[in-house]
Amino acid sequence: MTVYKRSFRMPLHRRIAMVGAVAAGTLLLGACGSSGTGHEGHSSAAAQGSMKSPATDAFNDADVTFAQSMIVHHQQALEMSKLADGRASDHEIKTLAGQIEKAQDPEIKTMQSWLTSWGKPESSGMDHGMNHGGGSMPGMMSEKDMADLKAAKGTDFDHRFAELMIAHHNGAIEMAKDEQKNGGDAAAKKLAADVIKNQSTEVKQMQSILDRL
Structure with a gap:
């Protein structure tokens, strides 16, 4: 009888160690079971964080001009890209137009949120105009450019779209380089x-x- 009791009496330090091991195992299993959703949640939080407006005490006039001008510039790129539906014949042109819409529409919303947080209007009050090859914003299409693009179809549209969008993109790149040089907001x-x-x-x-082509 004495031997039977002794076989089940465990020293205190061994009982504490066993409880600790069980607890650690439970935590490990919980972490493994939630690893997928945890990563997904982190990615979602990171994505939401990237869309937040920047600190209002970090911006300068160059940042405001960049946001106001690039919104107008992006809006025209979206207008051009939407014309590809029903007009473009080249598959790569159609795909590219869709990519431009997908990328630039969220950027417009982001820049609008910045201007709101900065207490600045979306429009600078200046007439940007659509003046491809000149004017206040580089790369912008003229009204004639847009009319000709709307009237074009098939390979003609593909050519015009690519040529005009190259000029449009180069204008945006020039504006972006100016922001990198003179802007203050990270x-x-x-x-x-x-x-x-x-x-x-x-x-x-x-x-x-x-x-x-």
Whole structure:
């Protein structure tokens, strides 16, 4: 009888160790079971964080001008891209137009939120105009450019779209480089860097399309 009791009497330090091991195992299983949703939640939080407005005490006049001007510039790019539906014949042009819409529409919303947080109007009050090749904003299409693009179809549209969008993108890149040089807000300068990187890649793509059309 004495032997039986002794076999089940465990020293205190061993009982504490066993409880600790069980608790650690439970925590490990919980972490493994939630690893997928945890990563997804982190990605979602990071995405939401990237869309937040920058600190209002960091911006300067160059940031405001960049946001106001690039909103108008992006809006015209969206207008051009939407024309591809029903007019473009080249598959790559159609795909590229969709990519431009997908990228630039959220950027417009982001820049609008910045101006709101900065207490600045979306419009600078100046007539930007649509003056491809000149005027206050580089790369902007003229009313004639837009009318000709709307009237074009098939390969003619593909050519015009690529040529005009190359000029449009190069104008945006020029504006973004100015923001990187003169801007003060980190988020605005980061967006400018993204514009330079992404639109430079698209310019090369459109040039290759023109070379094969």
